[in-house]
Amino acid sequence: MKDLYTEEEVRGFLRLCLDPGYGPKRAPLQLTRVMPEQLRDKVEVYAPHLAELRQAAELLEEQGRTARETYADGLAAFIRGAKDED
Incomplete structure (x- = not known):
């Protein structure tokens, strides 16, 4: 670059x-x-608000992955015939 x-x-x-x-x-x-991170860092020097938006997006993506994994675990338990686990 x-x-x-x-x-x-x-x-x-x-x-x-x-x-x-x-x-x-x-x-x-x-x-x-x-x-690339190097370019992202340059962008965020001139547009600091984009750093906040990126961090929020990364957090939400991680929460989404966690929620999807929890759902998949519940589905797997259902398929195995496990009883509800609250």
């Missing part, structure tokens, strides 16, 4: 990440999933 020293350079690089001019374009949601 090239050196990014200004807010406009960071924005320009992100635009290039979304549309490199060849091949498929990427949506911002896709970019959030593949953005």
Whole structure:
């Protein structure tokens, strides 16, 4: 990744990440999933509110994974014929 020293350079690089001019374009949601930490840190220097949004999203994703695992455990217990465990 090239050196990014200004807010406009960071924005320009992100635009290039979304549309490199060849091949498929990427949506911002896709970019959030593949953005390297080094680039994310540069973005958050210029847009600190995005750090808060990212942290909230990561927390909710983790809670969602935990809830899905709990549901899967309950489903597995049901399949085995286990009684309700409250």
